[in-house]
Amino acid sequence: MKKSTSPKQIFIDPVCFMKVAPDKKDFTFTYKMRTYYFCAESCRKAFEINPDKYLESKPAKRKGWWGRYLERLNKITGGKPPECCH
Numbered sequence: 618m619k620k621s622t623s624p625k626q627i628f629i630d631p632v633c634f635m636k637v638a639p640d641k642k643d644f645t646f647t648y649k650m651r652t653y654y655f656c657a658e659s660c661r662k663a664f665e666i667n668p669d670k671y672l673e674s675k676p677a678k679r680k681g682w683w684g685r686y687l688e689r690l691n692k693i694t695g696g697k698p699p700e701c702c703h
Contacts, residue, residue, distance in 0.1 A: 628654040631671040632663050 628637045630653075637644075637654040644655035648668045655661040664671055 630654065630656045630660050632660040 626639050628639060629635070630637050633656060635656040637656050639654065641654065644658055644661045646653050646655070646661050646664055648664075653664065655664065
């Protein structure tokens with residue numbers, strides 16, 4: 618019988634987005650009852666100063682001509698879908 622192994626859990630540093638192993642507990646910070654892992658002391662300190670800056674969900678910036686087109690379209694329509702004029 619095979620022994621099932623669970624996949625190794627990896628955390629993402631919310632400041633620089635590097636992968637951090639869960640056994641690296643030297644640089645952690647708990648905010649709003651959640652523990653965050655960091656790759657270095659400098660990232661942890663930056664997070665401590667303003668955690669909400671790094672936790673805000675921002676839409677990804679679209680690239681290329683299609684992204685520019687969609688941004689302009691959203692600006693013109695206010696983000697509303699087009700409506701039939703009949």
